[in-house]
Amino acid sequence: MNENNFKTPQEAWAAFSAGEAKGYAVDIASELGLTEGELVAAGTGKNVIRLDVDWGDLIKRLEELGEVKILTRNPSVVHEKIGTFGAVSINGEMGLVLNGDVDLRLFLGRWGHGFAVETNNPRAGRRRSLQFFDHEGQAIHKIFLTAKSNEAGYDALVDEFRAENQEPGIETLPPLPKAVTRKDEEVDVDNLRAHWRKMTDVHQFHGLLKDFNVGRQQGLRLVGTEFAERLSNDALKTMLESASESGLPIMVFVGNAGAIQIHTGPVKTIREMGDWINVMDPRFTLHLRMDMIAEAWIVRKPVREGVITTVELYDADLNNFAIFCGERAPKDPENPEWQKLAEELPRFNAKEHALAG
Numbered sequence: 001m002n003e004n005n006f007k008t009p010q011e012a013w014a015a016f017s018a019g020e021a022k023g024y025a026v027d028i029a030s031e032l033g034l035t036e037g038e039l040v041a042a043g044t045g046k047n048v049i050r051l052d053v054d055w056g057d058l059i060k061r062l063e064e065l066g067e068v069k070i071l072t073r074n075p076s077v078v079h080e081k082i083g084t085f086g087a088v089s090i091n092g093e094m095g096l097v098l099n100g101d102v103d104l105r106l107f108l109g110r111w112g113h114g115f116a117v118e119t120n121n122p123r124a125g126r127r128r129s130l131q132f133f134d135h136e137g138q139a140i141h142k143i144f145l146t147a148k149s150n151e152a153g154y155d156a157l158v159d160e161f162r163a164e165n166q167e168p169g170i171e172t173l174p175p176l177p178k179a180v181t182r183k184d185e186e187v188d189v190d191n192l193r194a195h196w197r198k199m200t201d202v203h204q205f206h207g208l209l210k211d212f213n214v215g216r217q218q219g220l221r222l223v224g225t226e227f228a229e230r231l232s233n234d235a236l237k238t239m240l241e242s243a244s245e246s247g248l249p250i251m252v253f254v255g256n257a258g259a260i261q262i263h264t265g266p267v268k269t270i271r272e273m274g275d276w277i278n279v280m281d282p283r284f285t286l287h288l289r290m291d292m293i294a295e296a297w298i299v300r301k302p303v304r305e306g307v308i309t310t311v312e313l314y315d316a317d318l319n320n321f322a323i324f325c326g327e328r329a330p331k332d333p334e335n336p337e338w339q340k341l342a343e344e345l346p347r348f349n350a351k352e353h354a355l356a357g
Contacts, residue, residue, distance in 0.1 A: 009034060009042035010168065017047055019121020026139065035137025037113050041170040044115070051114040052163030055132070056090035058114070059097070059106065062143065063088070064153040070102060071142040072254055072261035076292035076313070076321040079254035079261045082146065082283040101283060103262040106141070110134045110258035113170050116158040128154060132258070137172040140258035182213045189222050196223055199302045217318040220297050230348035231296040231311070236288070237277055239311055239324060242341050244270050249327035250338065252279075252286060264327050288313075288322065298342055305333040309342045 004021050006012035012028050015021040016039070021028050029039035044050050051058070062068075062085035071080045083101025090096075095106030112135035120126045128151070130143040145154060192212050199205065209219050220228035243250050244267055252263040269280040279286040295314040300307050311324040326338025 004028060004031060006032060009039055013039055013043040013048075014046075017043060017117075017119040017121070019119075019123055035133070035172060036139050037133030037137030037170060038172060040115055040117060040131060040133070041113065042168050043117070044168045045166045046168075047118045047120075049116040049158055050163040050166055051116060051130075051158070051161045052165075053114065053161040055106075055108045055111045055114070056095060058130075058157070058161055059085070059095055060088050060090065061157055063099075064150060064157065065143070065145065066150040066153065067146050067148040068102075069144040069146055070104070070261065071144065072104075072256065072259045073139065074254065074256045074319075074321050076315050077254050077286065077288040079252065079263065080285045081261065081263060101263075103264065104141075105255070105260040105262075107258050111140060112173075113137070116154075116162075133170075134256075134258050135173045136175050137170065138256070140256060141261075179215070181215045181218060184218070184222060187212060187214055187218075187222055189224075192219070193223055193226070196227055197302060200304045202301050202303060202308050205301055215318065216312075216320050217295065217297075217314050220299060220312075226300070228297055228299045231298055232346040232348050233290070233293045233296055235296050235311065235345040236290065236293065236313065236324075237272070238345055239341065240267060240270050240277065240279065243267055246337070246341075248335070248337055248341065251325050251327055252284075253323040253325075254286075254321070292316070292321070294318070296348075298345060305331065307339075308334055309339050311342055311345070 003023065004012065004015065006015065009032060012021065012032055016025055016028055025039055026036040029036045040048055065085065067082065067084055069080055069082050071078065073079060081101050084099060085097060085102050086099035088095070088097050093107065093109035095108055097104040111132055113133045115131050117129045117131050118126070128145045132140045134140055145151065195208055199208065209216060214222065247266050249265050250267060254261055263284045267279045267281065271278045271280050275289050275291040277288050277290050292315050293313050294316045295318070297312045299310045299312055301310070308325060312320055313322045315321055326335040328334055
């Protein structure tokens with residue numbers, strides 16, 4: 001439903017950026033049958049500047065902005081951190097930012113469009129940002145200036161990387177096809193378990209799934225309870241509240257096709273609002289739709305130091321949209337307090353679920 005009754009992307013963007021539209025940019029775009037990237041691009045030539053740059057070159061320069069708020073999201077969860085860029089490494093299409101609060105894994109081959117965006121509305125005031133979208137027009141990553149940011153540095157970067165073409169609009173590609181994985185009955189489950197048991201580093205997990213040509217959730221289902229067990233869908237709330245009460249530092253991973261953003265540290269202020277559960281801390285906020293949790297899993301991945309325990313969330317299409325684990329330095333064993341918290345989370349009860357449905 002077009003709640004705002006906009007006729008054109010330009011009209012919708014002008015109203016949104018002035019604070020006169022109802023909803024978030026992604027929702028307003030959806031009302032018009034557009035992606036968010038297409039909506040933002042409609043403002044090019046006015047309060048949006050198209051960027052033309054090798055993404056890795058720009059990321060290496062973001063330290064010049066000083067303190068910023070970074071945002072990475074997918075349809076189920078929004079992850080926001082305040083910090084500064086630095087400690088950047090770019091290796092081909094892979095980018096790493098390992099600068100404390102700004103902790104990112106970037107898959108630059110998926111980055112298609114970038115813009116400098118300025119909005120000004122009575123509620124939020126003037127907001128300046130860099131916003132990046134994939135080739136299909138879906139949001140990948142956003143960087144917002146704060147009161148402590150270097151505005152002159154922002155202006156200099158935008159001027160340097162400004163594209164010649166400042167006409168409104170972008171060309172988008174159709175979504176990529178979904179990966180075709182093996183059928184359950186075609187998977188050598190005993191061999192999968194044997195190779196899972198021999199992992200020595202969590203980063204081997206993706207390669208293991210690829211070697212057996214299984215999806216992530218499919219692998220959890222097939223490998224058995226030694227390594228993965230389905231949790232109750234309300235286990236996330238229990239986990240966050242327990243971590244808050246104890247002060248236990250955790251890691252929170254949220255990503256999409258082009259970026260993964262990570263929080264490391266305690267979570268203090270937990271607020272439930274309707275379908276949303278929120279972390280509302282000064283330098284970290286998380287907004288997660290609990291009604292989008294189709295499945296939750298506890299997963300155990302062997303490493304040289306023992307085992308890494310993660311809590312993983314999946315949506316109705318069985319896409320992984322968030323991962324939680326205990327804070328851990330490289331080559332250190334897992335914090336036993338985190339392992340205890342995770343292992344005590346309520347398991348999924350099929351009978352209770354059926355009755356509730």
